[in-house]
Amino acid sequence: MLALLVLVAIIAACLAAPWYARNISQSDPFSSNLDGSVTVAGQSVDIMQSSDTGFGVTPIGPTWTGQYFLGADDQGRDVAARLLYGGRSSLLIAGCATFICLTLAGLIGIVAAFSGGFVDSILARLLDILWAFPVYLLAISLSAVLISHGLKLGPVTVSSDSLLIPITIIGIVYVPYVARPIRGQVLSLARTDFVLAAKCLGVPRSRILRKDILPNVITTLIVFAPLMMALNMLTEAALSFLSIGVQPPAASWGTIILDGEGLLYTRPAVAIAPGVAIMVTVVALNFLGDGVREAFDPRARLRVQK
């Protein structure tokens, strides 16, 4: 329950990003602000300060109040505001990717197991190949190509800075991880007594699929959802960190960590804050996943009763 509360709080905070940028940080988190200044404790302070060594400039550190709560990045942008906007893209990408992944996996798993024969062996073989393919390398290769050129496929044109690219890539690469267990589940469901009974009664296949198989599969998919979303958050962060995910000036938690890499030793807050955000979100998602699994898995419930 606590996990759910934390997640709702994080999502609410990220949805409030425009409000935060307008009313509290009072700056545009997507354009650089190199020669601005900010009032701290009654004094006006430059956002980009000359560094102690007299070599180059260092952005302002965390003020811990209102404007520049977490300091500025190397473009003089408010990190706290970017963190909230970044959370939006991170959560959006992870959420949509999870949806795509589970839908595709459920579809492929059911189609493969239920049609059997030729279709099944083709699909199962394809899943085997993708399973052996290093997922990171697949995601990285696809992203590198699509990010550098965008995608032109007949009437569909996706520009290279569209969020659709990371969403689709992350959504697709993990499909085998879910589709294989789903296929196994449908295969074993098809042999259960209640499906056999339905077949003997002459219930049409489409009805068996709808009434007997689908509810079971959807339960499994729901159990998978928080765990996949946690995995997708981490993958998105990794891709963005390698600068082949979300493209600047848009932000995600991964890109902010990348922005902070250069400032690591002078302004560590820039890199640390988004990492903590990812960690808290993923921990909450994993807890939620455990909770959901216990709620849906009858065996787990039995164990508690015993």
Add this chain to the structure above:
Amino acid sequence: MVFVLVSISILVFLIFFATPGADPAARIAGRGASPATLAAVRHSFGLDQPLPVQYALMMKHLFITQDLTSFVNPGQLVIPAVLQAVPVTLSLVFGAAIIWLIFAILFGVIAAALRNTVIDRALMFLALVGVSMPVFWLGEVANLITQARFHNTLLFSWVPALGYVPLTQNPFLWFKSLVIPWTVLAVTYIGLYSRVLRANLVEALNEDYIRTARAKGLSERQVVFRHALRMSLITLVSMFGLDFGFLVGGGALLIEVVCSLPGVGMLTYQALQNLDLPFIMATVMYGAIFIVSTNTAVDMLYVLIDPRARDAR
């Protein structure tokens, strides 16, 4: 196995050479190159030939004549560069694997032995946090602590600057330079493995054969280590095979980039930065070969460890 490898190579080839809108010649020639230059580049790199021919040529250069050269730095041979990077990645992953196996088994056994106590809950929470941290971020934080903030304190003054020292050159320095990357890489897997091990152990301790072992008067230690743990390690062995293959096959990319270790992952990363196709092809194929062969090795090991799998054959 060979079928899987061939499919992977075709897939990678198609991703880079046949994705709509992605023209490798335009990438080599640079943005805004004239059509004449483009045609020349296309011809000199053999990109004007049909795709199957290009694929066959690349495979021939990669595996048979082994003289595939970089698109970006003409003349640079791909295979020696990859072979040179392999020991770095192997050093990184081997060390990390030893750390994570020791700690995961330790934490898993402690948590299962003390199940439903505060210690169990705390350990499992820590494990969950370990799984939830982005590894590259943890690497950066570790760098921040050991290279800057606390580098001058007694605790971390021994940490050398980022980079890799070959084992043959100076074993002691090799060890010192890898301790931090090992630890960072191990954290995620300690979390993952100790959670799985605990769950398996708790399940195993409820089995009938454990009751039999207790009934015949074995000590609790023997019950846990000889019977329950042996059973539970089977899952861990197959997980370990997959993860080890994944990491050596280039999955350690992020940690190599953050800790500037010139391993295979770093090579892949650099190749991706300038889209050096032969290099990407070589590193991905190397990774795939490694992953597919470790998977096969795991399947064989399985038979050795699990008596049930042996009898099933």
